[in-house]
Amino acid sequence: MVGVCAGGMVLIAAAALALGWGLNGPAIGFIAILTFLTAATVSAALGISLSAAGVLVLLVLAWAEYAGWIGGVTALPNMSLPRRLVNLLVLVGVGLVSGLMVRRVFDHYLGASREREARFQGLLGIAVDTYWELDEHFTRTQIWYRSRDNRFVPSARSLKAPWDQTEWEYEPGRDQQHYADLRAHVPFRDLRVRWRRPDGHVHHLLVSGEPRFDGGGRFRGYWGVTRNIDELVAAQEALRRSETTLSTLVATSPDMITLTDMATARYVMVNDTFTRVSGFTREEAIGRTSLELGVWGSTESREEFIRRVATDSRVQDLPCSFVDKWGRPFTLLVSAAVFELEGRKYRCSTAAT
Structure with a gap:
């Protein structure tokens, strides 16, 4: 494109000089289009x-006509009417083609921009429920709600600042810190925060926001998003x-x-009945194994219990000493079952008389 435009400008200048038309040549207008x-x-x-080159061409043509090197306006009568008409029609055609090319470029970039905006809104709609903007004076909040197709639709009315809305409920002490x-x-x-509706129903929300600044660095308020965590x-x-x-x-x-970590065989939890019957406090039991505490009354009972747990991952009403x-x-x-939690295996055991 650059080579074509530069070459076209050279041809225009050469024709204006060779034919003696100078600044009056009908093709001079092509310099602006190029x-x-x-x-x-x-x-x-x-x-x-290229604009600077065009200015230079015009100055050279003007000087050539001023110095009498070319006829300039006096050479125009030698140009026939059909030729002048064709030159101007070509100029109009080139202008039309140029406009269509620029329109195509604009459509391409505008389409890409709209596609990115739609993709952003779609992703935003997956993650949050509302988008909001607060003005720089903290007096008015504009809300956009997520629709069913994940697009954000502006609310018909604007809201006051959050701390001026009786519907907003902060955790203790958070309102002043937020302000x-x-x-x-x-x-x-x-x-x-909590949003209490007129019917008394409460919505639980997570709100995030960032300050907005214009190109000159002036504060223009806040914008952010809200997610419903009901x-x-x-x-x-x-x-x-x-849990309670x-x-x-x-x-x-x-x-x-009792609750035992299978990897270490150490107690991680014992209840009050265990401490009362065994005589060991929680501090003495937790973090130690049954062998370290010496709670087994016979080796046979322990081995049979371990064998059944290893074979079936559970035990039901096994008499143990x-x-x-x-x-x-x-x-x-004794009854017991093995379960897995967060990548670790545990054994929950109960013992009754």
Whole structure:
């Protein structure tokens, strides 16, 4: 493209000099079109360079006509009307082709930009539920909600600053810290808040944001995203209730319950009944093996228990002999099962009279 435009400019200048038309030649207008094409489709730097070359050509032609080397305007009567018309029609055609070329380039880059924007919105829609912008005075918040096709649709109304909205509920002490962070123009991540709807239903949200600055470095507010974590909070609450229930059952169970790391054979948990019956405190038992504590009453009981666990990964109501901390013997029915948690195997054992 650059070679064609530069060559065309040389031909225009040569024709204007050879035929004596100078600045009055009908092809002079092509200099502007060639400069435009180069700047629009190649680069601004090359466009400026070709423009400078065009200015030089025009100055040379003007000087040649001024010095009387060429006829200039006096040579125009020698050009026939059809030739002048054809030159101008060609100029119009080249202008049309140039415009179509530039339009094609613009469509290409605009299409690529729209595709990237759509891809970004799609990925953003997978990760978050709303996009928001807060103005530089912290007085107005504009919200975009995620639609079913993961596009973000602007809300019909804007909201006040978060701390001015009675629906927002922060964790204790976090509202003032959040306001201080915004005034300091620092980013924030995963701020946990609650949004209480008029019907009393509460949404749990994680909010993240970053400050916005214009090209001159002036602060223009914040923009960020919000993610609904209702399901996560519900799961955490259910897990907490389950852990509380299980902990209560284990602690109050009349049976001895122990949890053993299969790789080391060391206790990682014992319940109150174990400490009461065996005489060993939790501090004495956890981190040590049953052999180190000496709780087995007979080698045969221990070997039979280990064999069944190794063979079936579980034991049901196996009579086993034990001794307490002071050497007093007792017999219990032992049940056990092996399970895996986070890549490690454990054995949960219960023993009842």
